[in-house]
Amino acid sequence: MKINGIELRRIAMPLVAPFRTSFGTETARDVLLVRVVTAGAEGWGECVAMDAPLYSPEYADGAADVLRRFLIPALPRGDADVYAVERALEPFKGHRMAKAALLTAVLDAELRESGQSLARYLGASRDRVPCGVSVGIMDSVPELLDAVAGYLAEGYVRVKLKIEPGWDVAPVRAVRERFGADLPLQVDANAAYTLVDAPHLARLDEFDLLLIEQPLADDDMVQHAELARRLRTPVCLDESVESAAHAAAALTLGAASIVNIKPGRVGGYLEAKRIHDLCRAHGVAVWCGGMLETGIGRAANVALAALPGFTLPGDTSSSRRYFAEDVTEPFVLEDGHLAVPTGPGIGVEPVQDRLRAFTTATEWISM
Ligand code: OSB
Ligand code: MG
Secondary structure (H helix, E strand, O other): OOEEEEEEEEEEEEEEEEEEEOOEEEEEEEEEEEEEEEOOOEEEEEEOOOOOOOOOOOOHHHHHHHHHHHHHHHOOOOOOOHHHHHHHHOOOOOOHHHHHHHHHHHHHHHHHHHOOEHHHHHOOOOOEEEEEEEEOOOOOHHHHHHHHHHHHHHOOOEEEEEOEOOEOHHHHHHHHHHHOOOOOEEEEOOOOOOHHHHHHHHHHHHHOOOOEEOOOOOOOHHHHHHHHHHOOOOEEEOOOOOOHHHHHHHHHHOOOOEEEEOHHHHOOHHHHHHHHHHHHHOOOEEEEOOOOOOHHHHHHHHHHHOOOOEOOOEOOOOHHHOOOOOOOOOOOOEOOEEEOOOOOEOOOOOOHHHHHHHEEEEEEEEO
8 A cells, every 4th residue: 555645634623511530621622633545545543642741741733743743754655554654653752642643544544445344454343332431520429420310311331430639439429329339330540649549549449340540640550559459449551551561561560450442542553452462361351441532533442442352341432422513423322332333444434514614724745
């Protein structure tokens, strides 16, 4: 496959409601899209970097910069497949979200040329995936209970509560009391605690949570292992795992007994699959995280979540949980599940007039 050119496009997508985490409040997604044009197809990738470096060091403007300055100029000239492109990007440290967007667009184009779906290419074993919902920090517990009740009425099969110091035991207790012991429930701290908080976090043990996600800082792998020994709630890592090597270290150290896989965070779907394979071989459950993606990123995540090792519901919610209008045809929850796209590549395209309406900037780079 020969790449003729690449478009970097920015779209502004208002969220249906503010999404608050321990690191900040999002009211809109400022998304960088990558479109790779080949002789026979075009492929899409969504960069999950947010507009500020609060979840991780990457941010949308930075991702666009590293793409145009280093990653796109390093692409192989002439015939190349996604593995060759991945190798060409390897010398550049970090910037995994930028690399993931470019690699996904390349892979999408490659699969569209050959007529194969991403799900089939990755080795999906299911045609629909069970969906959880990630619920932000609210101003009050009654507000939270209303939000959770609404999501459960829509059919979500698992609830994740965002927590931070001052918003942890009380909201979890309230949700357990109102919705019962059978609700699959988990929490995500986005690195808001330190090991000193271990006795406090152990107070969550009585609520039989599926897991606690990223309680400590991104680079506190050893301390996560220590914390895991002090909690009954299983520890799951998100921010700390940027590669299969990190996942291997986490499993060896006992820093995680469950892994959240976000393809953007780990540098794309090839690396995401490697983490899945590693964890599966060790009998460690994985699930597919989310970064408030549009339908473009969501389509690819749903394909990944259909792999056999994804044994816990993901943060792969319906389009309407995020956006009044998505840039693709919306993903709609049916009986708590999303259908895995079956068309070539990621299996969805932007709807042209919506794409135009959301676009704030475009840039074309010829090869
Ligand atoms: O930590 O999983 C996270 C959203 C943005 C950044 C980080 C995270 C999240 C979510 C929402 O939890 C997941 C989603 O619904 O896309
Ligand atoms: Mg998380």
